[in-house]
Amino acid sequence: MDLYEHMGKDLFRAQGIPTPAGRVCGTPEEAAEAARAFAGSAVVKVQVQVGGRGKGGGVELCRSPEAAAAAAERMLRDGFVGHVVDRVLAEELLPIAQEFYTSIVLDRSTGGYLAMMTAEGGVDIETLARERPETIRRVQIGPLLGLRSYHVRELTGALPVAAREGAADVIRKLFELLWERDATLVEVNPLVLLDDGRVIALDAKVTVDDNALPRHPDLAALAQEFPIDPVEKRAKDAGLQYVKLDGEVGIIGNGAGLVMSTLDVVARAGAKAANFLDIGGGASADTMATSLEVILSDPAVRCVFVNIFGGITRCDVVANGVLEALTRVDATVPLVLRLDGTNAEEGRRIIDEARHPMIVSVPTMDEAAAEAARLSREAA
Amino acid sequence: MSVLVGADTKLLVQGITGKEGTFHTLRNRAYGTDVVAGVTPGKGGQDVEGIPVFDTVAEAVEATGANTSMIFVGPRFAAEAILEAADGGIGLVACITEGIAARDMAEVHAYLKGTATTLVGPNCPGVISPGLANVGIIPGEVCAPGRVGFVSRSGTLVYQIVYELTSRGIGQSTCIGMGGDPVHGIGFIESLALFEGDPDTDLMIMTGEIGGDDEERAAGYIAERVAKPVVAYIAGFEAPVGKRMGHAGAIVTGSSGTAAAKAEALEAVGVQVARTPSQVARLVADRLAG
Numbered sequence: 001m002d003l004y005e006h007m008g009k010d011l012f013r014a015q016g017i018p019t020p021a022g023r024v025c026g027t028p029e030e031a032a033e034a035a036r037a038f039a040g041s042a043v044v045k046v047q048v049q050v051g052g053r054g055k056g057g058g059v060e061l062c063r064s065p066e067a068a069a070a071a072a073e074r075m076l077r078d079g080f081v082g083h084v085v086d087r088v089l090a091e092e093l094l095p096i097a098q099e100f101y102t103s104i105v106l107d108r109s110t111g112g113y114l115a116m117m118t119a120e121g122g123v124d125i126e127t128l129a130r131e132r133p134e135t136i137r138r139v140q141i142g143p144l145l146g147l148r149s150y151h152v153r154e155l156t157g158a159l160p161v162a163a164r165e166g167a168a169d170v171i172r173k174l175f176e177l178l179w180e181r182d183a184t185l186v187e188v189n190p191l192v193l194l195d196d197g198r199v200i201a202l203d204a205k206v207t208v209d210d211n212a213l214p215r216h217p218d219l220a221a222l223a224q225e226f227p228i229d230p231v232e233k234r235a236k237d238a239g240l241q242y243v244k245l246d247g248e249v250g251i252i253g254n255g256a257g258l259v260m261s262t263l264d265v266v267a268r269a270g271a272k273a274a275n276f277l278d279i280g281g282g283a284s285a286d287t288m289a290t291s292l293e294v295i296l297s298d299p300a301v302r303c304v305f306v307n308i309f310g311g312i313t314r315c316d317v318v319a320n321g322v323l324e325a326l327t328r329v330d331a332t333v334p335l336v337l338r339l340d341g342t343n344a345e346e347g348r349r350i351i352d353e354a355r356h357p358m359i360v361s362v363p364t365m366d367e368a369a370a371e372a373a374r375l376s377r378e379a380a
Numbered sequence: 381m382s383v384l385v386g387a388d389t390k391l392l393v394q395g396i397t398g399k400e401g402t403f404h405t406l407r408n409r410a411y412g413t414d415v416v417a418g419v420t421p422g423k424g425g426q427d428v429e430g431i432p433v434f435d436t437v438a439e440a441v442e443a444t445g446a447n448t449s450m451i452f453v454g455p456r457f458a459a460e461a462i463l464e465a466a467d468g469g470i471g472l473v474a475c476i477t478e479g480i481a482a483r484d485m486a487e488v489h490a491y492l493k494g495t496a497t498t499l500v501g502p503n504c505p506g507v508i509s510p511g512l513a514n515v516g517i518i519p520g521e522v523c524a525p526g527r528v529g530f531v532s533r534s535g536t537l538v539y540q541i542v543y544e545l546t547s548r549g550i551g552q553s554t555c556i557g558m559g560g561d562p563v564h565g566i567g568f569i570e571s572l573a574l575f576e577g578d579p580d581t582d583l584m585i586m587t588g589e590i591g592g593d594d595e596e597r598a599a600g601y602i603a604e605r606v607a608k609p610v611v612a613y614i615a616g617f618e619a620p621v622g623k624r625m626g627h628a629g630a631i632v633t634g635s636s637g638t639a640a641a642k643a644e645a646l647e648a649v650g651v652q653v654a655r656t657p658s659q660v661a662r663l664v665a666d667r668l669a670g
């Protein structure tokens with residue numbers, strides 16, 4: 001779960017990492033009020049779960065309360081690259097001497113953690129890593145021993161002497177935060193040295209491990225604050241993995257890999273998937289009915305491709321589940337059903353004998369995708 | 381022949397008394413796997429359909445000579461179950477459990493480096509050597525004994541592709557479901573190395589998906605160390621950037637880790653990359669016929 005900047009900064013402050021004073025604002029008036037509290041100026045920052053805010057117009061330097069209100073109004077009205085925005089963060093303007101970058105991330109290639117620091121702040125770190133990798137200091141941190149003093153010295157050696165002590169304190173606390181709160185990423189871009197010698201975190205990017213949320217109820221509760229598509233919410237409440245996409249062929253499948261593969265096969269057949277929906281191991285009538293309801297609530301859907309591989313769940317059981325689901329849900333578009341695996345022939349026989357007017361049974365994944373693409377073109 | 385599991389596998393099941401644990405233990409035994417013990421703390425002395433249950437792995441190993449463990453323990457306690465298996469002297473651990481915290485797995489990963497234990501998973505379907513032993517939840521009925529080695533991040537894609545291979549009369553030496561979690565045990569490189577060294581594997585299949593760089597690193601390894609033919613498949617060409625697709629592993633967060641980048645890396649070292657699951661079976665058939 002990617003946290004909003006202001007949530008990350010709450011965690012930073014709780015850990016003792018210095019951040020600018022700031023207020024979360026849901027209206028332009030609140031942003032103006034915040035600027036007045038910060039001696040008339042403020043940095044207004046859009047709160048979203050994606051990066052690239054600086055370049056994308058998501059951060060604005062405002063020299064008056066009126067300017068802060070105008071920036072907040074624009075951000076709240078226009079959103080940010082397709083994301084709904086319901087809050088901005090207004091922060092005090094600080095005299096910056098120098099900008100740096102630091103982060104610690106779970107490194108899936110080693111199974112440990114990777115800490116990075118560079119004196120080149122405020123830049124796109126991926127570009128820097130590609131073009132001038134020697135400017136970034138990297139330290140592997142083993143999970144059994146954790147962050148040690150020599151790691152810290154190695155990292156902060158990248159910075160000017162005046163910033164080293166402050167940065168060392170920040171990196172130590174960042175690692176504590178990452179460890180104690182089960183984060184898979186903590187990133188500060190930029191980390192800054194102020195004119196008065198303090199080192200503070202101007203930004204905060206924190207990603208919390210979803211698998212660890214059960215042991216952090218306070219972090220789990222933050223999930224409620226992110227906007228969610230009503231259809232996605234309904235699927236989630238039913239225990240289904242659903243992601244809305246922008247195509248016209250609805251997809252139901254079992255297993256994340258197979259469903260991802262189904263999106264690819266549909267694209268190769270010349271159509272676009274309307275969603276990702278993984279029903280997991282079972283394919284009961286209940287699951288199938290809910291899945292169809294979720295998918296058919298998307299007006300863009302012109303046909304549904306049900307791609308089931310029967311492993312432990314037998315295809316005859318799946319076939320009966322689909323037929324029963326269709327007695328409860330009114331299929332407004334055709335269903336292309338592909339059953340393969342254990343008892344596939346029996347499953348197809350059940351479907352064929354039912355002669356349901358909206359079901360087209362196709363034995364292979366490639367042919368079924370072609371049929372789904374054809375039907376969706378026909379309905380266009 | 382086979383790798384990881386086979387005729388000499390003596391299986392212990394951690395979490396045997398849970399619903400899933402019991403169900404799959406009995407399926408594996410029915411398949412012919414030698415299931416010798418179960419472990420559930422507090423239930424030592426009981427049995428599951430004749431399989432003796434112990435309180436600890438150490439006791440179970442002592443009493444039965446178990447050399448392989450399959451874990452169905454819930455996510456809160458599964459990481460510790462892996463450590464207990466390693467300390468109990470188990471050589472191969474297949475952890476089926478989904479939802480283990482990454483920090484816990486990072487600790488396990490670091491600890492196992494100093495042991496002789498190999499981990500498969502977590503969040504994986506396990507390992508099957510068709511006709512010999514099934515350690516996990518891969519449906520044995522879709523597999524057939526043969527000479528193709530298979531390693532995959534996704535579970536259902538294993539089932540789908542194995543089924544198509546079997547339908548064409550192409551059997552498998554061993555199928556490894558390595559799982560999709562960010563921190564995991566055996567990966568493509570270790571699996572390919574095992575297959576390369578197995579005299580009874582002629583060809584290997586690897587199926588990857590978006591996220592991470594396991595496939596790219598495997599490509600580097602193949603170029604240097606693998607002589608046997610490799611056929612690959614990558615899922616997720618159409619997955620939108622930044623959206624999570626059900627697997628912890630299946631997330632694209634930037635330009636690297638995309639399906640296109642992975643396919644390109646593999647093709648650059650001479651690996652044939654299929655564009656659909658069905659094409660995998662066709663490529664393998666052509667390769668074996670040629």
